[in-house]
Amino acid sequence: ERGCLSAWAARSRALAERWTAxxxxxxxxxxxxxxxxxxxxxxxxIRGLPAALPTLPLELTVLYNSLLLTAGASDSxxxxxxxxxxxxxxxxxEACGACGQDLSTEELWKKVLQEVTVEELQAPLHRLGAxxxxxxxxxxxxxxxxxxxxxxxxxxxxxxxxxxxxxxxLLSLLRAWRVPAEGPSLPLVQSTEDxxxxxxxxxxxxxxxxxxxxxNFPTALSLLQEAAGGFCSKEVLAQIxxxxxxxxxRMGKPQTALQYLKRALQVDFQCLPALSHVAAVYHELGExxxxxxxxxxxxxxxxxxxxxxxxxxxxxxxxxELLVHTPxxxxxxxxxxxxxxxxxxxxxxxxxxxxxxxxxxxxxFLALLQEGLQQQxxxxxxxxxxxxxxxxxxxxxxxxxxxxxxxxxxxxEEVISRTTDLIPRILRGEERLEQxxxxxxxxxxxxxLPSQKKESLxxxxxxxxxxxxxxxxxxxxxxxxxxxxxxxxxxxxxxxxQLHGVGQTEDLLPEVExxxxxxxxxxxxxxxxFLELGKHKEALLDFQHxxxxxxxxxxxxxxxxxxxxxxxxxxxxxxxxxxxxxxxPGEEDREQGRPLPLYLVSCLEQALFPHREPLARSIQDxxxxxxxxxx
Numbered sequence: 001e002r003g004c005l006s007a008w009a010a011r012s013r014a015l016a017e018r019w020t021a022x023x024x025x026x027x028x029x030x031x032x033x034x035x036x037x038x039x040x041x042x043x044x045x046i047r048g049l050p051a052a053l054p055t056l057p058l059e060l061t062v063l064y065n066s067l068l069l070t071a072g073a074s075d076s077x078x079x080x081x082x083x084x085x086x087x088x089x090x091x092x093x094e095a096c097g098a099c100g101q102d103l104s105t106e107e108l109w110k111k112v113l114q115e116v117t118v119e120e121l122q123a124p125l126h127r128l129g130a131x132x133x134x135x136x137x138x139x140x141x142x143x144x145x146x147x148x149x150x151x152x153x154x155x156x157x158x159x160x161x162x163x164x165x166x167x168x169x170l171l172s173l174l175r176a177w178r179v180p181a182e183g184p185s186l187p188l189v190q191s192t193e194d195x196x197x198x199x200x201x202x203x204x205x206x207x208x209x210x211x212x213x214x215x216n217f218p219t220a221l222s223l224l225q226e227a228a229g230g231f232c233s234k235e236v237l238a239q240i241x242x243x244x245x246x247x248x249x250r251m252g253k254p255q256t257a258l259q260y261l262k263r264a265l266q267v268d269f270q271c272l273p274a275l276s277h278v279a280a281v282y283h284e285l286g287e288x289x290x291x292x293x294x295x296x297x298x299x300x301x302x303x304x305x306x307x308x309x310x311x312x313x314x315x316x317x318x319x320x321e322l323l324v325h326t327p328x329x330x331x332x333x334x335x336x337x338x339x340x341x342x343x344x345x346x347x348x349x350x351x352x353x354x355x356x357x358x359x360x361x362x363x364x365f366l367a368l369l370q371e372g373l374q375q376q377x378x379x380x381x382x383x384x385x386x387x388x389x390x391x392x393x394x395x396x397x398x399x400x401x402x403x404x405x406x407x408x409x410x411x412x413e414e415v416i417s418r419t420t421d422l423i424p425r426i427l428r429g430e431e432r433l434e435q436x437x438x439x440x441x442x443x444x445x446x447x448x449l450p451s452q453k454k455e456s457l458x459x460x461x462x463x464x465x466x467x468x469x470x471x472x473x474x475x476x477x478x479x480x481x482x483x484x485x486x487x488x489x490x491x492x493x494x495x496x497x498q499l500h501g502v503g504q505t506e507d508l509l510p511e512v513e514x515x516x517x518x519x520x521x522x523x524x525x526x527x528x529x530f531l532e533l534g535k536h537k538e539a540l541l542d543f544q545h546x547x548x549x550x551x552x553x554x555x556x557x558x559x560x561x562x563x564x565x566x567x568x569x570x571x572x573x574x575x576x577x578x579x580x581x582x583x584x585p586g587e588e589d590r591e592q593g594r595p596l597p598l599y600l601v602s603c604l605e606q607a608l609f610p611h612r613e614p615l616a617r618s619i620q621d622x623x624x625x626x627x628x629x630x631x
Contacts, residue, residue: 032069032072032317035069035189036066036069036070039062039065039066039069040066040070042062042066043059043062043063043066046058046059046062047059047091050094051091051092051094051095052095053095053096053118053120053121056091056092056095056120056121056124057120057121057123057124057186058186059088059091060088060092060121060124060125060127060128061124061127061186061188063084063085063088063128064124064127064128064131064188065188065189066084067082067084067085067131068131068188068189068190068317068318069189069317070084071134071317071318071322072316072317072318072319072322078134078135078138078318078322078323082131082132082135085105085128085131085132085135086105086108088128089105089108089109089112089128090108092112092116092121092125093108093111093112093115093116096115096116096118098111098115100112105132105144106144106147106148109129109132109148109151110147110151112125113125113129113151113152114151122180123180123181123182126152126177126179126180126192127180127188127192127195129148129149129152130177130192130195130196130199131195131318132148133145133148133149133174133199134195134198134199134202134318134323136148137199137202137203137206137323137324138322138323138324138325140206140210140326142170142203142206142207145170145173145174145203146169146170146173149170149173149174149176149177150173152177153173153176153177153178168204168207168223168226170203170207171200171203171204171207171226174196174199174200174203175200177196179192179193179196180192189317190316190317190318194231194316195318197230197231198230198231198232198316198318198319198320198323199323200230200231201227201230201231201232201320202227202320202323202324204223204224204226204227204230205223205224205227205230205232205236205240205243205320205324206323206324206326207223208220208221208222208223208224208226208227208240208243208247209224209243209324209326209328209329210326210328211223212224212243212246212247212250212328213326213328215250217247217250217251218251220247221244221247221248221251224240224243224244224247225244227240228240228241228244230320231320232319232320232321233319233320233321234267234268235268235271235321236319236320236321237264237267237268238264238265238267238268238271238274239264239271239321239329239333240264241260241261241263241264241267241274242260242261242264242271242273242274242277242332242333243329243332244260245257245258245259245260245261245264245274245277245278245281246277246332248260249277249280249281249284254281254284254285257277257281258278258281261274261275261277261278261281262278265278272298272301272302272335272336273332273333273334273335275294275297275298275301276298276336276341277332278294279291279294279295279298279344282294283348288348288352291348292345292348292349295341295344295345295348296345298336298341299338299341299342299345302335302336302337302338302341303338336384337383339365339368339385340383340384340385341384342361342364342365342368343361343365343384343385343391344384345357345361346358346361346362346364346365346394346395346398347394347598349361349398350362350394350397350398350401350598351598355398355401355402356402358398358402359395359398359399359402359404362391362394362395362398362399363395365391365395366391366392366395366411369388387458387462389415389418389419389459389462390462390597390598390599392411392412392414392415393411393412393415393462393465393466393469393597393599394598394599395411396408396411396412396415396466396469396599397469397598397599397601397602397603399411400469400472400473400476400602401602403476405473405474405476405477406473406477408469408470408473409469409470409473409474412466412467412469412470412473413466413470415462415463415465415466416463416466416467419459419460419462419463419466420463423456423459423460423463423493423496454509454511457497457509457511457512457515458511460493460494460496460497460515461511461514461515461518463493464490464493464494464515464518464522465518465597465599465600465603467486467487467489467490467493467522468486468487468490468518468521468522468525468600468603469599469603470486471483471484471486471487471490471522471525471526471529472525472602472603472606474486475525475528475529475532480529480532480533481529481533483525483526483529484526484529484530484533487522487523487525487526487529488526490518490519490522491519491522491523491526494515494518494519494522497512497515510594513594514596514597514600516549516550517550517596517600517604518600519549520546520549520550520553520556520607521600521603521604521607523542523543523545523546523549523556524542524543524546524555524556524559524607525603525606525607526542527539527540527542527543527546527559527563528559530542531562531563531566536563536566536567537567539559539563539566540560540563540564540567543556543559543560543563544560546559547560552583554580554583554609555607555608555609557576557579557580557583558577558580558609558611558612558615559609560576561573561574561576561577561580561615561619562609562611562615564576565615565618565619570619570622573619574619574622574623577615577616577619
């Protein structure tokens with residue numbers, strides 16, 4: 001037995017020294033696999049004999065090294081339960097004449113640490129405890145870690161389990177833990193001191209993310225700052241600074257957010273999520289020029305092939321990035337697809353009135369669609385992309401504003417043709433639409449699968465908006481009859497939606513509210529073209545219908561007054577105008593309860609009444625003359 005122990009110890013020492021000598025390439029996965037296999041084979045040899053106190057320190061050290069290499073060999077997040085640790089604890093109890101098969105892992109640790117007092121086993125058990133903490137940290141079992149380290153540290157070291165006000169209990173326990181000395185006879189592939197520092201950094205990082213998700217921003221900021229001063233690679237440090245920037249932004253401190261995000265890029269220039277957050281902060285600040293520059297830089301960086309990430313912590317098998325993986329972190333560090341950035345460039349330019357640039361970006365984006373974009377972009381709600389028909393309509397809006405009316409008509413025809421067969425003959429829009437209980441992740445670029453009725457309403461909105469844009473485009477080309485045809489097609493399609501019994505604006509479905517806005521804009525558009533053709537009665541009917549659709553709408557009311565004036569019904573026109581002038585701004589803007597889709601903004605602007613001052617003067621002159629007429 002003594003000969004076996006000596007041979008096992010020599011084998012363990014040789015394996016550990018080989019790893020230590022080859023520190024540089026942690027990227028050399030083959031070496032890690034070889035070392036792991038060597039330690040696992042050695043562990044099986046030791047466990048081939050009954051557990052004995054003289055061999056346990058060696059067995060637990062081999063187990064520690066084996067688990068470290070198992071975790072490090074995959075370069076992926078630590079997952080699941082470390083079953084090897086449980087088996088090691090059971091072997092300890094077996095050697096002491098006890099058992100614990102029915103105990104949970106937490107109970108097993110408590111029993112071992114309270115009942116096993118053999119001095120030679122304390123250091124190996126403490127090392128194994130640190131490794132257990134790593135697995136629990138990856139599983140976000142912070143309470144289990146706190147309980148374990150209260151057992152590992154004497155009460156006088158931890159202050160009886162208490163921490164000072166403002167301190168984090170788990171971090172206090174981790175720092176208070178005294179790392180056992182390492183004997184030269186049993187070398188380790190990763191020192192326990194390094195493992196402790198990584199645990200402290202990962203614990204601060206994880207808890208900071210949890211507080212950030214919970215909305216406790218000051219606490220999150222403090223914990224993330226602590227993590228930034230910890231033990232991690234440059235890549236992880238850049239991620240922590242990115243999270244600090246997002247936290248500061250949510251706290252309403254955009255300048256502080258920019259400082260953190262720029263620090264992230266200084267640490268790791270390949271941390272592109274930080275760059276996308278910089279663009280978001282500048283958008284929030286209204287710094288459009290800088291935002292567009294940042295988005296252009298981000299697009300250029302995403303188009304290039306990323307450089308291979310060099311390993312920045314070559315000696316460490318357990319690393320911070322293997323322990324911290326949460327949905328919040330995944331969301332904050334999501335890499336935008338180049339097409340998403342291209343769309344953001346187009347959208348921001350259109351919103352800022354840079355129509356020539358917007359047209360260029362939209363056309364680039366539409367070209368990407370021909371390359372199978374829908375297969376490249378993740379179909380989830382975090383995507384910056386709206387539904388594809390909306391992008392087409394936004395592109396048409398940009399083309400229209402750039403004076404490329406025929407191109408806008410062509411783009412809209414694509415939307416109309418692709419949605420024709422997706423709309424039922426009759427749609428009822430008065431009831432609220434239920435959301436699906438289990439939305440499908442692959443239901444288009446906007447996220448989960450809408451209900452059938454909701455999807456039909458969306459398709460109808462896109463199709464009628466296509467006709468609406470075509471109507472305004474033909475009007476700009478001076479083709480009033482063709483414009484009237486397109487506006488009429490839009491209104492005819494909208495007859496499919498039954499809106500009887502619909503309540504106030506706040507009770508409407510968003511899709512139905514958009515359809516009502518499209519109906520109003522089409523009525524105003526068709527009415528203006530009737531005016532162009534001298535058909536004042538038909539124009540008046542459309543404008544009056546528009547007022548029924550949207551009572552108090554200032555554009556529709558102004559056009560009603562103008563049509564009445566052109567029909568020589570001047571007294572009615574004056575009464576309508578006075579009523580409009582007396583209405584309060586709150587009533588006039590009542591339709592703006594929800595923001596309009598971007599693709600409708602230009603149509604809304606085209607529907608604004610352009611002759612307010614001339615009509616006002618004419619009516620005032622009429623009223624002045626009428627007041628002086630004795631009859």
